[in-house]
Amino acid sequence: MKITSNTQVQYSNSTLKTQNEEKVTENKQSNRYEMLLNMSYDNMTEAERSELSHYNAMRPMSFLDEAGNEALNKALEGKTDAEKFSIKNMLQLEFMTSIKVNHSNHTVDREKFDSIDTSKSATVNRFEKFMEDFHKNGTVDNIGLMNVMDKFLNIYKASDPSTDIKNQEDSVVDKFLENLYSKESLSVASSITKGKIETSVKEFHQILKEEFGNSLEVQSKIKTKLNEFKQKLLEELKTNLTDENSNISILEKHSIVKVLLDESNNTKSSSLETLSQILKATSSS
């Protein structure tokens, strides 16, 4: 089949339509779930109670990525909604909290994590360590948890590695942003520039994902492209700074100077040139 630009447009339209339909269904379900959560349990019908219980049993867990959640739901097939709910709750608590005990002075330090590393390797290690500890310490499992975890690992390990790449892509962008503006420059003034840069990079990341898809080489390609983009972005900032007709505020100019200064510290070869531009710009503002 010869692919013309029209075919591509048609394909994009039908994909968009499907995506929109999926989104509408998702929104409806999410609204329904919200509504049930806000109801009084006494006033619920049996059907509504079962519905709520099913939503809870199928809800995604924050300690897993998309493929992980799919794998866990598959591993839980055959369990009742109440069992699915219990197993997910237990894993969430054990993975998202830690405890330290001091027997001599009778103190307990408890910690709760807002987020944890959901990359494939980290998840596999976490599950394997949990199972190893469980067998070593001989604790009680009356719900078939170990069986579920074993199934989960088999399904998850065999799953498409693209989701792990997605996490890596995100970490590439995060690293890029972190390098772009050093921690010292995160003042109120520089946050104006920071916000602008962040939006631009996120938009660019989206374009890169569409261009490269989820191939295995995506990480290095994205790194190269982001570096090129970073250079362009800095050039634009420099132009803004030196352009007399530019109507950016002094506050913004200062934050741009900060970003450029940080950058010039990282790039020794161009530091003299950058520095002279910065000095020129600040003396004119």
Next chain:
Amino acid sequence: MKKLIVIAFMLLSFVSNVSAEPAPAAWLWEVEYVISDLHPEWEDVYGSQTSTVYDHGGNMNIVVLVVGYSSTMVTTFNGSALSPWHIQALDPNNDGTIDAWRYYYSANGQSGTVQVNDFGVKDSLYIK
């Protein structure tokens, strides 16, 4: 003499490896977390809290934390004894000694009182 010292050292390290310290007797019993269909986020109820803040209902999970070892602990919900569907041994410093246990219980319904007993009431929580 040198040989004897080496042998003594090896024996000592062998003994310290095989005899991990036993867990001390339980010294803390706490209803630690509650989660339910109506509030599907773990509610932290550790400490002196006597009632949940959120309303709960439907399938419910209750977690009791016991620090130190106990074989006589009994947990009840509205007077009926619960049996754990999972017990998690906690050894946070990986020294081979279990420091604490998390008991996972299931209950169904709405409001009620969870009580942890071990030769007397050790902790009590009202679930709204």
